[in-house]
Amino acid sequence: MSSYKDALLKKIETREAVIGIVGLGYVGLPLMIRYNAIGFRVIGIDIDVGKVEKLNRGETYIEHIHASQIQSACQSGFEATNDFARARECDALILCVPTPLNKYREPDMSFVINTVDALKPHFRSGHLLSLESTTYPGTTEEELLPRAEDSGLKAGEDIFLVYSPEREDPGNPNFETRTIPKVVGGHTENCRAVGEALYKPAIDKVVLVSSTKVAEMTKLLENIHRAVNIGLVNEMKVVADRMGIDIFEVVDAAATKPFGFTPYYPGPGLGGHCIPIDPFYLTWKAREYGLHTRFIELSGEVNQAMPEYVVSKTMDGLNDQGKALKGSRVLVLGIAYKKNVDDMRESPSVAIMELLEAKGAQVAYSDPHVLHFPKMREHHFELSSEPLTAENLASFDAVVLATDHDRFDYELILEHAPILVDTRGKYRAANKTVIKA
Numbered sequence: 001m002s003s004y005k006d007a008l009l010k011k012i013e014t015r016e017a018v019i020g021i022v023g024l025g026y027v028g029l030p031l032m033i034r035y036n037a038i039g040f041r042v043i044g045i046d047i048d049v050g051k052v053e054k055l056n057r058g059e060t061y062i063e064h065i066h067a068s069q070i071q072s073a074c075q076s077g078f079e080a081t082n083d084f085a086r087a088r089e090c091d092a093l094i095l096c097v098p099t100p101l102n103k104y105r106e107p108d109m110s111f112v113i114n115t116v117d118a119l120k121p122h123f124r125s126g127h128l129l130s131l132e133s134t135t136y137p138g139t140t141e142e143e144l145l146p147r148a149e150d151s152g153l154k155a156g157e158d159i160f161l162v163y164s165p166e167r168e169d170p171g172n173p174n175f176e177t178r179t180i181p182k183v184v185g186g187h188t189e190n191c192r193a194v195g196e197a198l199y200k201p202a203i204d205k206v207v208l209v210s211s212t213k214v215a216e217m218t219k220l221l222e223n224i225h226r227a228v229n230i231g232l233v234n235e236m237k238v239v240a241d242r243m244g245i246d247i248f249e250v251v252d253a254a255a256t257k258p259f260g261f262t263p264y265y266p267g268p269g270l271g272g273h274c275i276p277i278d279p280f281y282l283t284w285k286a287r288e289y290g291l292h293t294r295f296i297e298l299s300g301e302v303n304q305a306m307p308e309y310v311v312s313k314t315m316d317g318l319n320d321q322g323k324a325l326k327g328s329r330v331l332v333l334g335i336a337y338k339k340n341v342d343d344m345r346e347s348p349s350v351a352i353m354e355l356l357e358a359k360g361a362q363v364a365y366s367d368p369h370v371l372h373f374p375k376m377r378e379h380h381f382e383l384s385s386e387p388l389t390a391e392n393l394a395s396f397d398a399v400v401l402a403t404d405h406d407r408f409d410y411e412l413i414l415e416h417a418p419i420l421v422d423t424r425g426k427y428r429a430a431n432k433t434v435i436k437a
Contacts, residue, residue: 269306330399422437
């Protein structure tokens with residue numbers, strides 16, 4: 001039995017272990033708050049100096065995480081840093097960094113690899129390294145293992161490798177970090193045991209699996225299941241619309257079946273950091289085994305085509321009024337990827353805005369959760385959120401409801417928008433003509 005394992009288990013049990021959270025975004029920050037709240041000392045590591053400075057001042061940069069939570073954490077010992085050498089002070093290092101796609105729709109592992117390479121000089125005996133970023137099966141073994149063992153450490157004896165995929169649903173009041181079950185897979189049995197000990201104090205239910213590959217595949221299955229079913233209902237929406245059928249009424253009716261059916265609702269496309277991206281991690285890895293994941297890729301094609309469908313329906317609405325899209329003023333309502341959050345990662349609203357602008361429209365947006373269009377790696381708009389007044393709504397040629405935030409005044413929008421394009425089924429019962437997209 002590993003003496004380092006026993007020492008680490010004891011440190012975790014007595015809350016003497018120092019937890020390092022690497023990547024302080026939508027996943028890492030709630031995790032920091034949770035570990036801090038249950039009595040662990042937490043060090044947050046992030047390359048973004050702006051984030052580090054804000055956190056150390058007790059400020060927040062994520063809407064659903066309150067500044068008071070950050071201030072409370074700082075008062076009880078939390079500190080943020082961009083100095084990766086501080087990793088030596090930590091007993092457990094939890095990696096919560098992005099895993100996007102590159103322009104070829106292939107996995108971009110640079111954030112994970114660069115982070116591990118930055119940590120590698122500071123690995124020591126007794127370290128636990130847990131990766132939470134969504135990735136393809138085999139990442140822990142192929143990328144983390146050789147780097148962890150490069151300096152002579154033995155995984156399972158000196159250093160412990162775990163994969164435990166993040167699960168978070170921003171804006172959902174029914175779930176929080178503590179209440180969402182945590183899947184944990186270890187490179188060895190010792191690794192898994194240490195991983196279980198790490199997460200058990202913080203999470204109500206820990207689900208152990210036999211390997212890191214199983215844990216990695218589990219996360220992909222969860223998101224592929226959702227992506228495929230959303231792709232199906234988005235395709236059904238296009239068919240139903242052509243037939244003059246309300247797809248939302250159809251889904252609601254089908255959902256009354258008490259078995260064998262789960263309702264999924266259509267929209268303007270897929271958004272968020274998981275569902276539009278994660279399926280392609282498996283399709284990419286499957287090619288290594290000579291397999292072509294046709295089902296997954298087809299659903300991806302359907303979902304990626306939805307912003308173009310929305311723009312097409314907007315053009316139809318303008319055409320009916322004798323107007324061209326080129327030169328028209330179009331207001332997009334909601335640019336976050338889902339309702340009631342400020343998260344814009346992979347938002348289909350942004351794709352809609354870019355398509356509209358490319359066709360000559362003058363684009364603006366309104367979003368109570370995103371007051372200024374942020375700096376993004378691939379998207380650039382110098383815009384601020386438009387006020388939703390009767391006069392301002394009437395000044396646009398068309399209004400596209402892309403994200404159905406609760407804070408929108410839907411009666412005001414319906415009354416004053418000259419042309420209203422509804423991608424969320426919010427105006428199903430409206431008497432006024434609404435373009436369903």
